[in-house]
Structure formats: structure tokens, C-alpha cells
Amino acid sequence: MGSELVIFWFRKDLRLGDNLALVEACGAAGRVLTVYCHDPAAEASTRWGFARRGPHRRAFLAAALADLDEALRARGSRLLQLRGAPGAVLPALARALGAERVARVVCEAIAAPEEEDEVAALRAAGLRVKTVWQSSLLDPAELPFAVAHLPKVFTAFRQAVESAGVLPAAPLAAPEALPPCPPFEHLQGSTVDVIGGRGERTTGVGEAVCEAVCEGASFPWWQPDFAGGEQAALAHVARYFAGDRPRHYKAARNGLSGIDFSSKLSPWLAQGALSPREAFAALRRHEAEQGASDGSYWLWFELLWRDYFRFLHLQHGRRLYRTCGLNEAAPPSIHDPAAFAAWCEGRTGHAFIDAGMRELAATGWLSNRMRQVVASYLIHDLGCDWRAGAAWFEAQLVDYDVYSNQGNWLYIAGRGTDPRGGRRFDPDKQAATYDADGAYRARWAAGDRRGGN
Ligand SMILES: Cc1cc2nc3c(=O)[nH]c(=O)nc-3n(C[C@H](O)[C@H](O)[C@H](O)COP(=O)(O)OP(=O)(O)OC[C@H]3O[C@@H](n4cnc5c(N)ncnc54)[C@H](O)[C@@H]3O)c2cc1C
Known part of the structure; x- marks a missing residue:
């Protein structure tokens, strides 16, 4: 074990088991300071007029951070929680620790624009940063093609993977102990905004x-x-x-x-x-x-x-984040804020759609079937901007994931790679097939509604 001090920055990898980036951080380090950044931007208002992260995911995250801190303490370390954009707060932390003593920052790689900008900001501030790709089941290096030649349709991708017999690596066990963590009490009240105790358990939802x-919620977090x-x-x-x-x-x-x-x-x-x-x-x-x-x-x-x-x-x-997605044609929709608000609040007048949107807002969860149906309705029936829908899902879902959310919305909007264009789900047909007895509509109906269209 060397003598270098490493900052390990937890991002969307709030675990100790099978954390390749953490193993990399601990490898040669004499001391490791594990950090999580609460970026106020995550709570800020979106251009669509609502907070970017809603109460459900905030509470689910707070529980994960408390759990992580406990697991770290059991291994001789602990989690330092900071308030601020990583690009500002991590360089400030490195300075407060004596920048010359901080060898590098290690974190997982996230291939989405804002997350890449965060890493670029650290580098621009003079920190050495090592990112480790680890969030996929399969290692991209093991694929039977370069990612630049990823098949345009999922079926071709799956078949290529299956015929090449590509399988995931076995998960790594959680480390039994971590390198010692430097004291950080003295940082409280310094230029670094330290969050005390076990993080902020501000759920906003009792x-x-x-x-x-x-x-009867499907995912009672x-x-x-x-x-x-x-x-x-x-x-x-x-x-x-x-x-x-x-x-x-x-x-x-x-x-x-x-x-x-x-x-x-x-x-x-x-x-x-x-x-x-x-x-x-x-x-x-x-x-x-x-x-x-x-x-x-x-x-x-x-x-x-x-x-x-x-x-x-x-x-x-970043091309996946353009208004037109990968499709060169400009979006046809004229976004109607009133129709969008009615969709978010579950008062479009279509009982099946409204049931789904109310379930989402009340619980932070929606089945895959309902996600498809309500997304299709917003895009293809209400003619709204798909990015507004993606942003609402980001705010509401406890399982919000930048890749899966963006990918699925692009797919339904017909702005991803799939050559068949968008996907419209007929809401009446979907209701008749998947909620034949109307129980779902009845469960999530407002007081003055009885389900049905
Ligand atoms: C418009 C839209 C937005 C979505 N946004 C998200 C999101 O932000 N985060 C998210 O995790 N999933 C998202 N999904 C995908 C899918 O709906 C959820 O992963 C799934 O419903 C989660 O429930 P589960 O874990 O019980 O999944 P299961 O049905 O049990 O599937 C097992 C796992 O496979 C993966 N999976 C299943 N379906 C999909 C899919 N369509 N795309 C990608 N991965 C899938 C998930 O990791 C899931 O946990 C979205 C789907 C749509 C249509």
C-alpha cells in the first residue's frame, strides 16, 4: 500500500460490492477519502417549471447514503458529504486537504453530457481524475463489435452478443476493510461546505x-x-x-x-x-x-x-440530447404547456393515462407498460415535446437512470437509432388489454372519477 491520498467520489455507484472504481481507488492508496457531492443543481427548477429531483428519489437517495456511510464505518472509513457542484467542491476539498497531498480523484465513468462536464471541470481545476467504466452488465471491450459499430436495432445487438457467447464477469466481493480515511472534522466551517451527520434526510414526503x-404501491420505497x-x-x-x-x-x-x-x-x-x-x-x-x-x-x-x-x-x-435526437428532422410538435401540465397532474381526461400519471406522482413508480403508454400519449396524442416528458420522469421516478430514460424516450419518440420510427400505443386498446376489469383505473381515479373513458 502506498502513501498517496485518493479522493473516491461516489456517483451512481452507491455500494461497496462489485465496485471496480473503488477497488482501483484503494489499490495503491495509503489513504482514501470517500465523498458524495450534493449538487444544488439536482434540486433546481427545470426549464419546464418543476424541480429536477422530486421527493421520492430524494428520500430513496438519502436512505442509500445512510446505508453507505454505515457500511464504510464498519470497514474503518466513512462518507464525507459535501454541498456543491462537484466541479467546484472537489477542487476546494483538495485545496483544503493540501492539494499537493491529493494524488488523484477516482470515480465511475458516466457517459452522459452533464456527468462528463463534471469530470471535465475537475480536470480544468487541475485535479488528476481517473474514471472507471462499470455500470453495464457486459464489458464494452468484450463486445463482438466496437461500440462505434453498435447495431441500430436491439435485436441485432442481442443476437450478436448471444452468438458470440459474451457473458458478464463475476461480481467482486465488497472489500473487508478500506484504507484509512484522513480526518475531516477540521473542514467544517472552512471553504468546503460539509453536510453533517448522516446526510440530509429531507424527504419532503412524510x-x-x-x-x-x-x-398497494408497487414499489413502497x-x-x-x-x-x-x-x-x-x-x-x-x-x-x-x-x-x-x-x-x-x-x-x-x-x-x-x-x-x-x-x-x-x-x-x-x-x-x-x-x-x-x-x-x-x-x-x-x-x-x-x-x-x-x-x-x-x-x-x-x-x-x-x-x-x-x-x-x-x-x-x-451528446447527439442523443439534441431536440431532434439522432433524427435530423426538427421535432414537429408545438409544445402545449397546458396539455403538458394536465398530463403531469393526471387530468388529461383519459382515465387510463390519468391513472398512470397519478400513480407516478404519488409513489415515484410506474410499470414498464404504463411508462410506454403515457410517454406515447404525451408525444403522439398530445403532440408535446418529448424532452418535457423525459424531464418529468426524471423528477418523479425513484429509478431514474439517465441512460434508460433518455434511451426509452428517444425510442418512443422515434428519435433514436431504430429505423421503424416512433412507437404509438393506442391508449384505449392498452387499457382494454392490460386493465380489462378497470381495477387499475379505479385504484388511481380521482374522487370524482370512476375509471373508464
Ligand atoms: C419512457 C420510459 C422511461 C423509462 N425510464 C427509465 C429510467 O429512468 N430508469 C430505468 O431503470 N428504467 C427506465 N425505463 C425502463 C423500464 O420501464 C424499467 O427499467 C422497468 O420498468 C423497471 O422495473 P423492474 O426493475 O421491475 O424491471 P424488470 O421488468 O424486472 O426488468 C429487469 C431489469 O431490466 C432492465 N430493463 C427492463 N426494461 C428495460 C427498458 N425498457 N429499458 C432499459 N432497461 C430495462 C432494468 O434494469 C430492470 O430493472 C423506462 C421505460 C420507458 C418506456
Whole structure:
């Protein structure tokens, strides 16, 4: 072990297990200071008129940070939480520690524009930064093609991966101990804005209120079993894969309500409390014990979708964030703020859409089926700007993930790589197929509504 001081910056990897970047940070370091930055920009108002991160994800994140701090303390370290944009606060921290003593900052790589700008700002401030790619199931270097030649359609991507037999690496165990952490008490009241205790548990949504309002919620993040953080994530994985739920996954996955119709891995994957390789290892253990099935195969299939949107970012970068996406044609829509507000608030007048939007706002969760239907409605029926919808999902979803959100919205808007153009889901047909008895509409209907159109 060397004598260098490394700052390890936790981003969307709030875990100790299978954290390649953390292993890299600890490798040669004499001391490691683990840090999380609360960037006020994450709470700021968007151009669409609402806060960028809503109360559900804020609370889910706070739980994950508390869990991470506890896990670090158990290994002789602890988490320093700072308020400020990483590009400003990490250089200030390095100066406060004596910049010449800080060898480098290590963090995970995130291939999205704002996250890349954060790293560029650190470098511009004179810090040495090492980023480590780790959020995909498959290592991009193992793909049977360069990411620059990623197939335009998912099926071609999946088939190429499967015929080449590419598989994920086994997850790394959490380190038993971390290099010592330098004292940071003296930073309180200095130029560095340190957040005390165990982080800010400012939920904005009283958990008791949420529990009462959201009875029957599909992802009750205010209950200990669904709390943010690695501990709850691993317990959930163990529970989900121990039974026969994966076997029924393919048949059940288009459900709208309930705990078990889909795996519910996404919130923990999104905050990085769970690594996709860990989830895959559990899937393999399940198959070894209970046999492979259509359902277990389909979970791998969906995890590949998650990877596909990541690799799409490696391929196209910032072009995915243009108004026109990858499509050269300008967006046809004239954004109607009133129609958009009605969509957000679940008062479009279409009971199925409104039920979905109310569930989302009340619980921070929406099934994949409903996400497709409400996104399609905003774009193809209301003619609104798809970026406004993506921003609303970012604000509301507990499992908001920059790659999957952007990728799915582009896909439905017809502004990604898929040559078939956008996807319109007929909301009446969808309601008749997936909510034939109207139970979902009735559950989320406003007081004066009884479901139906
Ligand atoms: C408009 C729209 C926006 C979306 N935004 C997000 C987002 O911000 N964050 C997010 O994690 N997912 C997003 N999704 C994808 C998908 O809806 C969720 O991943 C899924 O519903 C999560 O539930 P689950 O974990 O039970 O998934 P399961 O059905 O059990 O699937 C297992 C895992 O596969 C992955 N997966 C499944 N479907 C998709 C998909 N369509 N795209 C990418 N990965 C997938 C997820 O990691 C998921 O946890 C979005 C989908 C749409 C249509």
C-alpha cells in the first residue's frame, strides 16, 4: 500500500460490492477519502417549471447514503458529504486537504453530457481524475463489435452478443476493510461546505403519509424492504431469486400493479446500490437451483436492453440530447404547456393515462407498460415535446437512470437509432388489454372519477 491520498467520489455507484472504481481507488492508496457531492443543481427548477429531483428519489437517495456511510464505518472509513457542484467542491476539498497531498480523484465513468462536464471541470481545476467504466452488465471491450459499430436495432445487438457467447464477469466481493480515511472534522466551517451527520434526510414526503396514501404501491420505497442502499438491494435480490418469481417473469412482466410482477431491481440499479453483475450472478444461481426458464431468460434479455442504452451513449454521446435526437428532422410538435401540465397532474381526461400519471406522482413508480403508454400519449396524442416528458420522469421516478430514460424516450419518440420510427400505443386498446376489469383505473381515479373513458 502506498502513501498517496485518493479522493473516491461516489456517483451512481452507491455500494461497496462489485465496485471496480473503488477497488482501483484503494489499490495503491495509503489513504482514501470517500465523498458524495450534493449538487444544488439536482434540486433546481427545470426549464419546464418543476424541480429536477422530486421527493421520492430524494428520500430513496438519502436512505442509500445512510446505508453507505454505515457500511464504510464498519470497514474503518466513512462518507464525507459535501454541498456543491462537484466541479467546484472537489477542487476546494483538495485545496483544503493540501492539494499537493491529493494524488488523484477516482470515480465511475458516466457517459452522459452533464456527468462528463463534471469530470471535465475537475480536470480544468487541475485535479488528476481517473474514471472507471462499470455500470453495464457486459464489458464494452468484450463486445463482438466496437461500440462505434453498435447495431441500430436491439435485436441485432442481442443476437450478436448471444452468438458470440459474451457473458458478464463475476461480481467482486465488497472489500473487508478500506484504507484509512484522513480526518475531516477540521473542514467544517472552512471553504468546503460539509453536510453533517448522516446526510440530509429531507424527504419532503412524510413517509407515514406516503404509506397511507400509497396503499398497494408497487414499489413502497418507504418500507425497510424497499429502502435505498446496498443492504436492502441485496436482501431484495436474495428474496426475488429464491422463489419461483423469475420463472413467471415473462408472463407477468406486463402487469401494472403489485410487488412481484417484475423484478423491481431498477431503483437499486439506478442508484448503483446494486451492480448488474450481482443481479446476473443471482439469476444464474437461481437457474442452477431451479432450472432455466423462459422467465429467467427474459430477465437477461431486459438487462441487455439496459446495456444497449448505455452503449448507445458511448456511441452517440451528446447527439442523443439534441431536440431532434439522432433524427435530423426538427421535432414537429408545438409544445402545449397546458396539455403538458394536465398530463403531469393526471387530468388529461383519459382515465387510463390519468391513472398512470397519478400513480407516478404519488409513489415515484410506474410499470414498464404504463411508462410506454403515457410517454406515447404525451408525444403522439398530445403532440408535446418529448424532452418535457423525459424531464418529468426524471423528477418523479425513484429509478431514474439517465441512460434508460433518455434511451426509452428517444425510442418512443422515434428519435433514436431504430429505423421503424416512433412507437404509438393506442391508449384505449392498452387499457382494454392490460386493465380489462378497470381495477387499475379505479385504484388511481380521482374522487370524482370512476375509471373508464
Ligand atoms: C419512457 C420510459 C422511461 C423509462 N425510464 C427509465 C429510467 O429512468 N430508469 C430505468 O431503470 N428504467 C427506465 N425505463 C425502463 C423500464 O420501464 C424499467 O427499467 C422497468 O420498468 C423497471 O422495473 P423492474 O426493475 O421491475 O424491471 P424488470 O421488468 O424486472 O426488468 C429487469 C431489469 O431490466 C432492465 N430493463 C427492463 N426494461 C428495460 C427498458 N425498457 N429499458 C432499459 N432497461 C430495462 C432494468 O434494469 C430492470 O430493472 C423506462 C421505460 C420507458 C418506456
